[in-house]
Amino acid sequence: MKQWLLRLEPIIWLLFGQGILLGTLLLTGWILVVGLAIPLGLVPAEALSYERAHALASSLVGKLVLLALCALPLWKGAHHIRSLAIDFGGAERDTAVAGCLYLIAIVGSLLAIAAVVRL
Amino acid sequence: MSGSKKTFVITRFDPDRDEAPRQQSYEIEVDPRWKVLDALNHIKDEVDPSLSHRWSCRMAVCGSCGMMVDGKPSLTCKDSLADHGDTVEVAPLANFPVVRDLVVELEGFLDKLKQVKPWIIRAKERAVEEGTHRQSPAEHQEFKQFSMCINCMLCYSACPVVANEPDFLGPAAIALGHRYNLDSRDEGDHERQEVFRGEGSVFSCSYANECSEVCPKNVDPAAAVNQAKFRAVIDWATSFVVPRGGEG
Numbered sequence: 001m002k003q004w005l006l007r008l009e010p011i012i013w014l015l016f017g018q019g020i021l022l023g024t025l026l027l028t029g030w031i032l033v034v035g036l037a038i039p040l041g042l043v044p045a046e047a048l049s050y051e052r053a054h055a056l057a058s059s060l061v062g063k064l065v066l067l068a069l070c071a072l073p074l075w076k077g078a079h080h081i082r083s084l085a086i087d088f089g090g091a092e093r094d095t096a097v098a099g100c101l102y103l104i105a106i107v108g109s110l111l112a113i114a115a116v117v118r119l
Numbered sequence: 120m121s122g123s124k125k126t127f128v129i130t131r132f133d134p135d136r137d138e139a140p141r142q143q144s145y146e147i148e149v150d151p152r153w154k155v156l157d158a159l160n161h162i163k164d165e166v167d168p169s170l171s172h173r174w175s176c177r178m179a180v181c182g183s184c185g186m187m188v189d190g191k192p193s194l195t196c197k198d199s200l201a202d203h204g205d206t207v208e209v210a211p212l213a214n215f216p217v218v219r220d221l222v223v224e225l226e227g228f229l230d231k232l233k234q235v236k237p238w239i240i241r242a243k244e245r246a247v248e249e250g251t252h253r254q255s256p257a258e259h260q261e262f263k264q265f266s267m268c269i270n271c272m273l274c275y276s277a278c279p280v281v282a283n284e285p286d287f288l289g290p291a292a293i294a295l296g297h298r299y300n301l302d303s304r305d306e307g308d309h310e311r312q313e314v315f316r317g318e319g320s321v322f323s324c325s326y327a328n329e330c331s332e333v334c335p336k337n338v339d340p341a342a343a344v345n346q347a348k349f350r351a352v353i354d355w356a357t358s359f360v361v362p363r364g365g366e367g
Contacts, residue, residue, distance in 0.1 A: 009322040010355035013348055083325035091283040 002095045012079065012102065018068075019076025026069045054119075063116040070112035071105075078105040125149050125200065127158060129170065130210040131220050140210075140217065143167075149200055155207065156184050156195040159221075171220040179335055182271035185212050186221050192273035194335040212276040228272055231288050234314050235296030240307025258303040265298035265343050267336045274330035274340050280323050288319035290330035290340035297343040300350060312354045321347045 005012075037043040046052075056062045078101035085097050124146055132140040145162050153161075156174055163170045174184040177196045184195045187210040189203060200207070215223035245252065274290035275281045281289050288296075296311045315321045324344045331341040 006316065006318070006320060009316065009320055010352040013322050014352050086283050087279055087325070089283065 023072035182269035294343035
């Protein structure tokens with residue numbers, strides 16, 4: 001398992017890095033628009049009406065953005081929690097902890113892929 | 120001498136007599152222009168010759184005199200006493216086994232340095248008559264910053280990952296390996312990638328950035344580690360397209 005983790009480190013780090021860059025960027029934008037701009041009336045609610053939102057989400061770009069929005073923060077979170085666990089003295093349990101965390105990220109990513117494909 | 124006094128609380132450890140490190144206080148008169156190392160040398164020469172500490176050049180070049188000063192990794196020949204209070208705590212570098220008093224064991228660190236192959240690797244040696252390897256100032260600039268490391272090990276003392284994962288290659292060794300990977304004369308990138316992605320993986324770094332905070336030579340090892348991670352990802356991805364291990 002440890003050797004497997006070592007071999008997969010590059011792809012895990014890449015997803016973690018994109019989680020920081022793209023995930024945080026998209027999530028912040030999403031919260032700003034849906035959580036603040038629309039409720040405060042800065043953006044008209046019709047701009048994100050069901051039909052418009054569905055059309056946007058059904059396009060290829062929309063699907064990719066939604067997938068990145070759902071999956072990448074999971075990898076960012078999983079990797080951060082793993083580092084945190086090591087910093088708190090969990091280096092000996094790292095393989096098991098990392099395995100569980102990345103499994104959650106994998107399942108979440110697969111569910112996100114299934115969800116955007118069905119849109 | 121201005122006549123001002125400071126108390127130095129120094130961690131002492133004699134493996135033949137002590138079961139655990141203990142602290143010993145020395146109150147001495149100090150010159151305000153002194154560095155911490157000057158005070159330690161004064162204590163050794165004038166007060167207690169049994170004190171052991173490592174030092175050499177006294178001008179931040181040899182990297183021998185790294186210690187914990189008031190709980191922070193510090194190059195004592197560069198650390199002014201004026202920046203400290205009336206009581207100064209001096210201890211051996213954290214995250215290293217202690218040999219005696221303020222002297223730490225270097226073997227593990229030197230082994231990590233060797234692992235990253237810090238020398239120019241060529242697929243085929245160049246004959247002397249073919250002349251020197253030429254390098255432009257721009258190519259030299261690519262790695263110059265990372266070649267300024269003096270191996271003082273302050274970064275290892277500050278690194279939370281080194282503290283928890285003894286196998287981690289660590290900031291200085293990765294910065295040094297990365298320095299050779301960036302060198303236009305070098306062809307050993309793939310060999311070092313095996314080390315960078317092995318047991319002491321560069322990916323263990325959680326980017327606390329403490330290594331760059333304490334570096335007395337502004338090497339910025341955290342930047343080197345993260346650039347090394349990116350190169351490792353590219354090398355990993357391209358390894359599926361370009362097979363490795365062929366004859367050079």
